[in-house]
Amino acid sequence: MDGVHRVGAGRVHRRRPARGVPRGERTRPGVRSARHGAPRPRPARDLRHLRSREGRLLSGPALPPRFDARSLEARWQAEWDRGAAFRAPARPEGRTYSLVLPPPNVTGVLTMGHMLGDTVMDVLVRHYRMVGRSTLWVPGLDHAGLATQVEVRRRLAKQGIRFEELPRERAVQEIEAWRAEHATRIEEQTRAGGFSVDWSRFRYTKDERSARATREVFVRMYGEGLIYRGERMVNWDPRLRTAISDLEVKHFEETTELLYVRYPWADGTPGGLEVATVRPETIFGDVAVAVHPDDTRHHSAVGRTVRVPMTERSVPVIADAGIDPAFGAGALKITPRHDLVDYEIFQRHPELSMPPDIFDDGACLTGPWVPAPFQGLDVEAARERATEELERSGLLLRREPYRHTVARSERSDAAVEPRISKQWFVRMRGLADRVAAGVRAGEIRIHPERWDATFFRWLEEIQDWCISRQIVWGHPIPVDRCRRCGQDVVALEPPTRCPSCGSTELDADPDVLDTWFTSWLWPFAALGWPEPTEDFSRYYPTNVLVTGRDIMFFWVARMMMSGYHFTGQPPFADVYFTGMLRDESGRRMSKHLGNSPDPLDVIRAHGADTVRFSLVFPNPTDEDGPFGPGPLENARNFLTKVWNLARFTLPYVAPGTPPPSVAPVLDATSARENRWILSRYRRTAEEVTEAIRSFAPTRAATALHAFVRHDLADRYVEIAKDALLGRRGEPAQRDARTTLLFVFERTLKLLHPFVPHLTEELWHALPHDGDLLALAPWPATDEAPADPEVEVEMETILEAIRWLRNLRAEEGVPAESIPPAWIRPSGPEVARVLRAEQGMIERMARVHPLDLLEEGKPQPPGVGSRVAPLGECYVARPTAVPSETESLAREREKLAQLLEKARARLSDEGFVRRAPPEVVREAETKAEELTERIRRIDEHLKADASSSAGP
């Protein structure tokens, strides 16, 4: 039976009970067993656990000392599935909360970065689900056209197959095979994380419905004039032989050689123009040499003609203000087909005509203008050959190393060849303006806000988007071209004859669409658009989009454009950008670097909850931060703490105890710690709720972590033990038990969005109301009373405990001994509180008896002392120990410095006159308090000196 868990078979209902309907009979915690942890190294501990386990058996069902994350998580994931807990209702009642999971690329498997985003989304979704919203989280997958084709091409190359040589159909088959493998892995990874997506709504960007949406959008935009076909300068990837968009180009600093080449005068006069270039192989495409009109060095040259080196062609020298006179010798060769700047200059000079292309699709020299010896050479070879040739002919004046930026294709790493080419484009200006206006108006909010500026700048500088790709894998461009009259036919259904000439000879456009041309429709296409589906009408617009900053422009901005344009609404109300994870050596984790571990391995090793928590705490989810053993261990320790809190709580819950439906009602006679922990709980509930709703998951997790560890475990539980065990009478025991159960149960609810599996397990071990914690109501934040007075009082008490413990440690009081102690309170209020909780202080500080000294009474003999803000503290010394003079003197010095600072401020006229009165008063009080404490230290020092001088 070892390791087998039974979770109340038949207790989990298929459906969430309709709201307002009384819930079914309360369930009792099931009996469960679990594998115990690995054998522990120290025998002493084993003994203790044996004892504790015996104790548990007497008081009811026990949780094992350690939890087995793997079996526990698998079990609850199965329960959630069985209960269809995350299936969004087709006809939601009340408010909805919806979002799409950024569909991961089928290119590979998920990285830890995906886990981060998914965790943030799940925190939001689970919270809003518990709040009672009808939630829909749509999972999906992106066909990632070019990226996937590159991966498959690489895999085939390893088998010695050239992708380009495969027939189109066969190529698509290969890619489909790849997709099938990776889709499974990606789903497995997502499931392992326990993310509450609605798998029944799963979509793929290349399924039939996405194809329809894509086609619809293209046809519509073509009709509106927002899509056009044109001959323009594009980024050409010569390795993949396709155009790519501006965003798919990355710039790198590289050092190459700058050549100074003489273009001889065409009329044979000696000399010529000195032209600097890093690309001598493009000389064959030159149509002119340009200089700046104000450049006096070249005034006489303008209008003359020079011979293009290595050719017999002559070209004019022209003047253009676009030339930088400081570059090289101030003269630039103009190659309009292969450089954007040159192209722009060319367009300003109608006297020039467009030359033929000198490169083929693979960037090898070709065409009528290229001399025979250069025909067929690739860029590298041609550059080398041209340099040699120039040198040989004496036209190479000099060469020097030159640092400049080189454009490379993101996918293939090949140097991008700017090239004039006929492609399909989307007109972006109007779309971008609508988005900018929407974001400015607050229709969409970006979190963290600091990314606004980056976002707007890009929208302002936006260029038209090249959407056609000369590859296999993608949605076909829905255009047919008439072979007879050349007319483009753009229609939803493939046409049979040309509408203008009637010809039936039509050729489908061989190109496919950029993958983002489908992805940008995701928030509504994933909900069924353009069909008027129930999901679309009820769950669109979505509430939030969570993703990495790296696709802010690729995807997020474009989704906003398409959302506004096609649905008339922003696709989501909030955008949240997560940070990037860094590995142990501080490098960013990325697919590219291959330094992200497989999430599935990490989850198997540590458990999904541990991984999730380590991703949100302590490093902010919206900033780059480390992921590795440190954060993981931290999270694991915290979860163990929660587990053990449950083990502690359970024995105090008598069989038949009802679930905590309301906060315990505690009057002023109830133990102070109970009122205190309720108040602290309330503040935590408020903070957690507020933080989640303001997209600050880390702040919420931090608040929970601090509350659980410091307030609940370290303080409340320790203080309340006596009462819980019944040593303080039955009413006190009842109060403590009710309070503990309430606070712990509610804490599990607050923790659930972060660590769903563990909390689900523990919640079921306690009295609870409902079938699944995942569907339980989120705690109302005003359920428990806030009691600021008690919080202040407890602070004083905890301070006293801390000072006494500190004294014990510093005076070398043996751990097992319980010495007498004294406090001389600094005021009546402190005295009142300390007197009221003398017993608590004694137990917690391990002193006995604790007496409060009145003002003027002498300090007891043989004690160690400290002067704390709340008063003087004394603990009997174990034996004769070294004088405390030294530490007291150190303390005095510190206080004296502070006092000096305070006095300096108070004697500053500007401060007294201009600072707000309450700040001045505060400073005065502080100075008085410090003076008093120093006076008392001085008294001690005097007494000490006289006593050590004595016998």
Added chain:
RNA sequence: GGACCGGUAGUCUAGCGGUGAGGAUGCCGCGCUUACAACGCGGAGGUCGGCGGUUCGAAUCCGCCCCGGUCCA
């Protein structure tokens, strides 16, 4: 070349005009205590990147510089 973001103990962070600059982790000391050694208690550790300025008062606001990162050309 143009911008943007960040720089707080060994590490990660909170604070964003008035605090004795919080917390986590790591480190050191002590371990009594049947929830927990994956733990408890205590401690040490900081010129808040540097220099100027504004202010009665600056980690916090402004300017310049240095370092790290990112985006755009």
